[in-house]
Amino acid sequence: MKKLQNKVAIVTGAAGGIGAAIALLFAEEGANVMATDLQQEKMATWADAAGHTGLVIAHLQHDVASWDSWQNVVKTTLALYGKIDILINNAGIYPPGVTTEATSKELWDKVIGINLTGPFIGTQLCVPHMRAVGGGAIVNISSIAGIVGGNGAAYSASKGGLRLLTKDNAVEFAKDHIRVNSIHPGGVITPMTEAFISNESARAMIKNICPMERMANAVEIAYGALYLAGADSSYVTGTELVIDGGLTAR
Incomplete structure (x- = not known):
């Protein structure tokens, strides 16, 4: 039997990368999926194609920082x-590596709004x-930036906040x-990171700092989500499931 048979799942940020991989894997495992993202056309391209193969994936434009949109x-x-x-x-x-002094109030509010307030709502x-x-x-979906520093003030704060919001909610809703x-993924190959890893020096750096000497594929994060969403x-x-190729084990 499929692991998510007859379950209904909402997956945000599903235009590509990790979100699209999760939505597709969940549908393959029997879930009825509502995929959401601001990038409606990009999401519709893969979701409609998957639907033609018999997978049940609906999609909807969604601003996660907006109460009304939620x-x-x-x-x-x-x-x-x-x-x-x-x-x-x-x-x-992810605004990469923006320091505290370089972070505008506008950028801070935007990152916190999407990365932390969105999951709260x-x-x-x-x-x-x-x-x-x-x-x-x-x-x-937090990040190793929610565990270790050096990833930019707003981003680290948002992902660290999401880590603790998770634990608080786990305690609060266990009775239900x-x-x-x-x-907490480390480096993942997604449309957002493809430009970065196309640089030879960046690839060399990844190989040097990650024990597995590579970035993850999005589906490797999706399988972690499948485990946490299912009966297994x-x-x-x-809990916090770190999927980082050993990066934070050093």
């Missing part, structure tokens, strides 16, 4: 599928519907049989 996603998902079992808070932005709006069906699973966990992790909540 309400529309929840309302549309319920109208289409009747319930919500799984929430994957993946949407995020999504969790707040989805939890009552998970509670109504007897439980659920929330997976927050809602499990909340976070994933039924006694796992409040």
Whole structure:
């Protein structure tokens, strides 16, 4: 039997990269997926193609920093599928290495709004519907930047905040049989990082600092999300799953 048979999952930030990989894997494992992203046309390209193969993937334009946009996603998902079992808070932005002194208030608010406030709103709006069906699973895609420093003030703060929001929610919602966990990827090959890794010196640096000498493929993060969203992790909540090729083990 498929691992997510008849489950309904919302996956944010699904235009490409990790989000698209998660949405596609979940659909292959039997879930009815609502994929969301601001980049509607880009998301529709792969989601519609997957739908033609029989996978159940709906898609919706979504600004995760907006309360109204979140309400529309929840309302549309319920109208289409009747319930919500799984929430994957993946949407995020990464302004690379911007120091505290170089971070404008505008940039700070934008990064915190998307990377931290977005998951907070999504969790707040989805939890009552998970509670109504007897439980659920929330997976927050954080980063190793939520564990170690040196990745830019706003980004590190947002991902560290998401790590602790995850733990607080895990404690709060355990009684409702809602499990909340976070994933902390290291370097991942996505449309956002392709320009960086095309540089030979950047590839050499990655090989030098990562014990596995490479970046992850997006599907390798997706399999971590599948584990945390499914029954195989039924006694796992409040944990942080680091998927970084050993980068933070040094």
